Amino acid sequence: MNGYGLAEQYSGISNQRRGTKVMDSALIPNGVRRCSLDKFLVALAVVGAVLLWGVYAMLLCWFKGLNQTNMNDNYGFALWIWADLAVIALGGGAFFTGFLKYIIAKDELKNIINYAVLIGFICYSSALLILAIDIGQPLRGWFIFWHANVHSMLTEVAFCLSCYFMVLTIEYIPLILENRQIDRVPFFHHLSHNMHSTMAVFAATGAFLSFFHQGSLGGVAGVLFGRPFAYREGLFIWPWTFFLFTWSAAAYGPCFTLMVTRITEAISGKKLVKDNVVELLAKISGWMMTTYIIAKIIDTFYWANVTAPSKGFNLIDFYSNNGFYGIWILVLEIVLGGIVPAAILITDKGRKSPIARNTAFVLAVIGVSVNRWVMVLQVMAVPIMTFDTWALYFPSWQEVATTILPVAYGIMLIMISYRYLPIFPQEAELNPAD
Amino acid sequence: MFPFNFEWIWDMSHVVFMGGLWYALTILGIGMTYCVVKSTIDAAKDDGGHH
Numbered sequence: 001m002n003g004y005g006l007a008e009q010y011s012g013i014s015n016q017r018r019g020t021k022v023m024d025s026a027l028i029p030n031g032v033r034r035c036s037l038d039k040f041l042v043a044l045a046v047v048g049a050v051l052l053w054g055v056y057a058m059l060l061c062w063f064k065g066l067n068q069t070n071m072n073d074n075y076g077f078a079l080w081i082w083a084d085l086a087v088i089a090l091g092g093g094a095f096f097t098g099f100l101k102y103i104i105a106k107d108e109l110k111n112i113i114n115y116a117v118l119i120g121f122i123c124y125s126s127a128l129l130i131l132a133i134d135i136g137q138p139l140r141g142w143f144i145f146w147h148a149n150v151h152s153m154l155t156e157v158a159f160c161l162s163c164y165f166m167v168l169t170i171e172y173i174p175l176i177l178e179n180r181q182i183d184r185v186p187f188f189h190h191l192s193h194n195m196h197s198t199m200a201v202f203a204a205t206g207a208f209l210s211f212f213h214q215g216s217l218g219g220v221a222g223v224l225f226g227r228p229f230a231y232r233e234g235l236f237i238w239p240w241t242f243f244l245f246t247w248s249a250a251a252y253g254p255c256f257t258l259m260v261t262r263i264t265e266a267i268s269g270k271k272l273v274k275d276n277v278v279e280l281l282a283k284i285s286g287w288m289m290t291t292y293i294i295a296k297i298i299d300t301f302y303w304a305n306v307t308a309p310s311k312g313f314n315l316i317d318f319y320s321n322n323g324f325y326g327i328w329i330l331v332l333e334i335v336l337g338g339i340v341p342a343a344i345l346i347t348d349k350g351r352k353s354p355i356a357r358n359t360a361f362v363l364a365v366i367g368v369s370v371n372r373w374v375m376v377l378q379v380m381a382v383p384i385m386t387f388d389t390w391a392l393y394f395p396s397w398q399e400v401a402t403t404i405l406p407v408a409y410g411i412m413l414i415m416i417s418y419r420y421l422p423i424f425p426q427e428a429e430l431n432p433a434d
Numbered sequence: 435m436f437p438f439n440f441e442w443i444w445d446m447s448h449v450v451f452m453g454g455l456w457y458a459l460t461i462l463g464i465g466m467t468y469c470v471v472k473s474t475i476d477a478a479k480d481d482g483g484h485h
Contacts, residue, residue: 148435149439151447163462166462170462186463186477187474194468202465
């Protein structure tokens with residue numbers, strides 16, 4: 001090739017790169033600044049590599065089967081189900097913030113509802129993905145709808161999860177349609193507007209669905225009368241864990257939304273949501289957490305003194321004679337992950353101090369995740385019969401990779417959505433230099 | 435899932451479970467249909483207005 005041909009080729013590549021950059025900047029919302037396209041693509045590639053690792057492990061599980069995991073006769077539910085319950089609880093910020101915004105009419109929350117919806121969408125799509133891996137035979141996933149076992153709380157969970165994911169998709173679509181270029185198409189512009197105006201109906205349906213599936217996930221543990229560590233009395237067919245799970249998702253979910261918002265602010269180096277909005281949601285979350293933790297302490301006290309002894313167990317039986325589960329886990333869940341963040345968030349001083357507030361968010365996320373861990377994995381570990389021993393379990397790398405997969409997917413979706421969609425309505429106002 | 439499935443029984447469990455599912459799906463379906471139809475009409479009106 002002669003020199004002229006090479007120059008022409010380089011010029012062509014350069015024009016192509018310029019064209020890509022022009023297209024990229026045309027998609028970025030008005031009045032805000034984003035990092036360079038190169039930097040964005042490098043970050044996306046790094047997270048994408050982690051995602052591919054998870055996809056590889058997922059394909060191993062699908063093609064070779066569940067022998068790729070360390071699940072066994074003791075652990076029919078394992079790391080995936082903990083991850084599933086944890087992301088569903090953490091994604092509870094979407095339904096509860098939606099409920100506050102559209103049903104209770106807390107209008108200030110319009111400045112964070114988009115992000116709550118995005119996080120909820122990520123959490124619920126992740127939960128469905130984890131279930132698709134966990135069932136081992138995804139091609140038969142539709143059996144749960146077609147041949148539904150109407151006596152199982154998990155059937156109700158599957159129904160409500162799927163329907164609520166539809167609600168979250170419906171709530172996320174208007175955000176996509178508000179992209180600068182898509183919004184120029186009249187039909188999409190009107191569709192976004194009309195979906196916003198009917199959102200209260202979808203949000204109410206979402207709150208209804210969430211109440212039941214969050215509750216039923218707790219109910220599954222609470223009805224295990226053969227496992228005294230999990231078993232609880234209750235109201236009619238619903239054990240107390242049913243109500244505690246719904247309550248905790250509504251209380252702790254917004255803390256996860258606020259924590260991810262803070263992380264996004266730290267990475268982008270910008271303030272994205274005004275303090276009054278953060279403080280309002282933190283205050284509501286704090287009071288929900290306070291009432292929840294009081295109920296949880298009463299439930300634990302009654303279980304330790306009445307329910308478990310009636311089945312032949314003392315409290316300390318559940319926290320001794322093993323190498324991992326000590327009384328520390330109960331303290332971590334209830335005191336550090338419940339009482340402390342609740343006490344910080346219900347006080348004016350605690351909410352107004354960024355360090356205290358962010359610490360409370362992190363502790364709350366740890367608290368609810370530990371609660372789900374205990375209700376899924378410790379339940380399986382505790383010996384029941386006199387000849388039983390503690391059954392401890394360690395996940396295989398395939399389980400770990402497929403559990404990290406949704407995290408990588410979530411980070412990528414947040415990166416793309418933050419770059420191209422007007423997620424934070426207050427961003428331009430808070431960052432006038434942009 | 436449907437009364438014509440072989441395992442279907444007309445009992446309280448089926449009515450509550452499947453009724454709840456179809457109730458939610460109906461609300462979502464009607465809501466989205468309304469949005470799409472109204473947006474089509476609105477967009478057509480806009481288009482008419484421009485000319």
